[in-house]
Amino acid sequence: MSLKIIIFDGSFKTTAFINRLIEGLVKSHQVYVLGFNETVKHKVKGVHYVKLGSNSSKIGFIKTSLSIALSQWSIKLLVSTLINIMKFNRKQLQNQNFKRVVNTIKPDIIHAQWVSNIPILEPILSQNTYPVVLSQRGYHINVRPFIDYENLNYLKQWLPKMAGFHSVSKAISKKGDFIYSNPSKIDHVVYSGLNLSEIPFKISYKKGKRLRLISVGRPHWKKGYSYALKACALLKAQGIDFKYTIVGAGQEEELIYLRAFYNLEERVALLDALPQQNVFEAIKSADAMLLPSIEEGIANVAIEAMALGTIVISTNCGGMTELIEHKQEGWVVPLRNPEALADAVIDFNNSSEEELDNVRQQARKKVEEQFTDKKMLQGMEGLYKACINENN
Numbered sequence: 062m063s064l065k066i067i068i069f070d071g072s073f074k075t076t077a078f079i080n081r082l083i084e085g086l087v088k089s090h091q092v093y094v095l096g097f098n099e100t101v102k103h104k105v106k107g108v109h110y111v112k113l114g115s116n117s118s119k120i121g122f123i124k125t126s127l128s129i130a131l132s133q134w135s136i137k138l139l140v141s142t143l144i145n146i147m148k149f150n151r152k153q154l155q156n157q158n159f160k161r162v163v164n165t166i167k168p169d170i171i172h173a174q175w176v177s178n179i180p181i182l183e184p185i186l187s188q189n190t191y192p193v194v195l196s197q198r199g200y201h202i203n204v205r206p207f208i209d210y211e212n213l214n215y216l217k218q219w220l221p222k223m224a225g226f227h228s229v230s231k232a233i234s235k236k237g238d239f240i241y242s243n244p245s246k247i248d249h250v251v252y253s254g255l256n257l258s259e260i261p262f263k264i265s266y267k268k269g270k271r272l273r274l275i276s277v278g279r280p281h282w283k284k285g286y287s288y289a290l291k292a293c294a295l296l297k298a299q300g301i302d303f304k305y306t307i308v309g310a311g312q313e314e315e316l317i318y319l320r321a322f323y324n325l326e327e328r329v330a331l332l333d334a335l336p337q338q339n340v341f342e343a344i345k346s347a348d349a350m351l352l353p354s355i356e357e358g359i360a361n362v363a364i365e366a367m368a369l370g371t372i373v374i375s376t377n378c379g380g381m382t383e384l385i386e387h388k389q390e391g392w393v394v395p396l397r398n399p400e401a402l403a404d405a406v407i408d409f410n411n412s413s414e415e416e417l418d419n420v421r422q423q424a425r426k427k428v429e430e431q432f433t434d435k436k437m438l439q440g441m442e443g444l445y446k447a448c449i450n451e452n453n
Contacts, residue, residue: 064445065091067166069159070174071181073098073110077361078229078253078437079174083108085438093166097155099125111166113158119149126154129161152180160184163191170194170445172227176201179219192224192452194444197237197248198358200283203379206240216240224448227251227441229358230380247451249444252383253361254437255368255428262425263345263370266418272303272410275347275371277340277362280313285353285376287319291399292353294323296406303406305351306330308343344371349409354378355396364432367391367424372417374405384432390424 066086068079073096075083080103086092087107094101094108097116104110113129115121123146130142138161145153159181163171172194173182182193206213220240225247228234234250278284286307293305310316310331320329335343344350350366352375359380363373367384373391375381376398385391392409394401409417 062446063090064169064449065093065166066445067093067095067163067168067171068174069095069171069178069181071178072096072116073101076174080105081254081256081434082437082441085434086441093168095159095162097122111162113162114155122151122154126158129158132165133161155181156184167191169449170224172196172441172445175199176216179216183219186219186222189222192448193222194225194227194448195220195223196227196229197233198229200356202233202236202240203356213240224452225249225444227444229253230383232380232383233358247444247447249440249447251437251440251444252359252432253364254432254434255364256434257368257429260341260365260368262368263421266370266414266421268348268414268417270302272301272349272406273347274303274305274349274351274406275308275344276306276310276351276353277308277344278360279334280307280310280316283354283356285355285397286310286313286316288397288399288402289351289353290316290319290323290325290329292351292402292406293325293329295399295403297323297325297328299403299407301407301410304328304330306332306343306347308332308340309334341365341369345369347371349374349406351402351406352376352381353402354381357381359384363391364428368428368432370421370425372409372420372424374402374409376402384427385424388420390420390427 068083083092083105092108093111095111095113097113099112099115099121101110112125114125126142130139168191170192174196185191186193206216226237228248228250231250234248296303305328311333316331320326344366350371350373352360352363352373354376355378357379363375363384366373373385375385375393376396377393378396382393385393387393392405394405
């Protein structure tokens, strides 16, 4: 059954998960990506990208709002838009633009990527016009509802109106149940998937004289890089010869300060973000990837590293234990524990090449069995159809 699917993430800056998903969906379904942006950097062929207004330009936002209103051929809607433009009621305009475009498309289902998208979805959810699937991921499920009582009450009001939920891990599904749980709740765990034909496994493995460690990701507090640098100081104190590279950290002041504080200038390199292929090459050339995160769903970069043949040493944050079984497919250590992270690196370094190669092989096998783009696509199609059937 071919579906008409709207993907909404608030902008056109879709995640790697969504980009891979829509590449698969568009082969059998009509796919629309809606966003509050004027341009799309990386378009997927066959996908319809619909502008809802600019988040960076007031004039651009007004022009798009007028264009959407005029396309409706309704004096009442046009007058409503002009009034909101005069007052520049941004939220009301955003809700109007979204609702009008959705009613024009008449989708079978809407997939919202983030909990933070809910305010724009309120008119759709209130009228139960179309089934909405919400992805449960990140800070807005893992952290904010449990430290912000007002936000928790807001989610308790709106989550029951969702047709279903996509959870990026079993761990985050359980977190979502603390906010809203119901025996009839549709909640499917669908892992991120890779096109493994584009990610060849590094067949041969040989340890170098100097241990090469790598991390990849933006310098956000939840990535835990401060704990990784403390672990590096411990490794240096124990006489371990290593080079640690953080791709994406760039000119982050806190990390530059910590590197100097621990006297690691010759051991730690902070690089700006790199193109995907360059990132893959950097990961392949490393002995191990460090994932010192405090909060993740299941880190895409860890799945990629395991597919490439680079062993991951991760904290037990979020759903990472669903990806890595300790010392079977990598190493798993407690959160916020630089001593445990350093010990895991030393244990890795003391392991034989044969032992490490076995871990690499098991890691690739895990990815091949559970984290492919085909499995991801089947999982999401199954979720969409379950929600549509429940809604009819």
